Amino acid sequence: GQNIDQPTEMTATEGAIVQINCTYQTSGFNGLFWYQQHAGEAPTFLSYNVLDGLEEKGRFSSFLSRSKGYSYLLLKELQMKDSASYLCAVMDSNYQLIWGAGTKLIIKP
Amino acid sequence: TAGITQAPTSQILAAGRSMTLRCTQDMRHNAMYWYRQDLGLGLRLIHYSNTAGTTGKGEVPDGYSVSRANTDDFPLTLASAVPSQTSVYFCASSAGDGSGGYTFGSGTRLTVV
Numbered sequence: 001g002q003n004i005d006q007p008t009e010m011t012a013t014e015g016a017i018v019q020i021n022c023t024y025q026t027s028g029f030n031g032l033f034w035y036q037q038h039a040g041e042a043p044t045f046l047s048y049n050v051l052d053g054l055e056e057k058g059r060f061s062s063f064l065s066r067s068k069g070y071s072y073l074l075l076k077e078l079q080m081k082d083s084a085s086y087l088c089a090v091m092d093s094n095y096q097l098i099w100g101a102g103t104k105l106i107i108k109p
Numbered sequence: 110t111a112g113i114t115q116a117p118t119s120q121i122l123a124a125g126r127s128m129t130l131r132c133t134q135d136m137r138h139n140a141m142y143w144y145r146q147d148l149g150l151g152l153r154l155i156h157y158s159n160t161a162g163t164t165g166k167g168e169v170p171d172g173y174s175v176s177r178a179n180t181d182d183f184p185l186t187l188a189s190a191v192p193s194q195t196s197v198y199f200c201a202s203s204a205g206d207g208s209g210g211y212t213f214g215s216g217t218r219l220t221v222v
Binding site: 041 | 154
C-alpha cells in the first residue's frame with residue numbers, strides 16, 4: 001500500500017531551527033510537496049522537490065532523497081506565525097497526491 | 110483575486126438530507142479535486158476531475174457524487190447525509206500535471222446531526 005509518515009507534533013523555540021521529516025512508500029514517484037496549514041484555514045503550497053537535493057526558499061528549505069524515500073522541511077529563524085501544521089504529500093505514478101497526516105508545529109517564545 | 114471559491118463556509122445538516130457543496134475556480138485549471146479532512150488523518154480524496162466532462166473516484170467516494178459540466182465548476186453532492194460525513198471539505202485545482210502544486214479553496218465545515 002501507499003504510506004506517508006511524518007511526526008504528529010513538534011515543539012520548537014522562537015528564533016531556532018526545526019526539521020520536519022517525512023518518509024514515504026508509494027507506487028511511483030512524480031514529486032514531493034510540502035504545504036503549510038494554519039488552524040481553520042486551507043493548505044498553502046510551500047515547496048516541490050522532484051530531484052534529489054536541497055531546495056531553498058527564504059527561511060524554508062526542503063530536501064529529498066528518492067533512494068531513501070525521505071524528505072525533510074527545514075525552517076530557520078522560527079517566528080510565532082510559523083505555528084501551523086505542515087503536510088507532506090507525494091505525487092504517485094497516476095499523478096495523484098498521497099497525503100501524510102501532517103505535523104503540528106508549536107512555537108514557544 | 111484569482112482562486113477557488115467554496116460555498117457555504119459551514120453548514121449543519123440533518124441526517125438523511127441532501128446537500129451540494131459548491132466549488133468554482135477562475136484560474137482555468139484543468140484538474141479539480143474534492144478532499145475531506147478529519148482530525149488525525151491526512152487529506153483523503155473523494156472524487157477528482159482531470160478535465161471538463163470527466164470525473165473519477167478517489168479513496169473515499171461512497172456517499173458522494175460530482176459533476177464537471179465546465180472548466181470552472183465542480184460541485185460535490187451528498188445524496189443522503191450520514192453523521193460519518195461530518196468533516197471539513199476542501200476543493201482544490203491544479204494546472205497541467207500538478208507539479209506546480211494544488212490551489213485550495215477555504216473549505217466547507219459540514220456537521221451532520
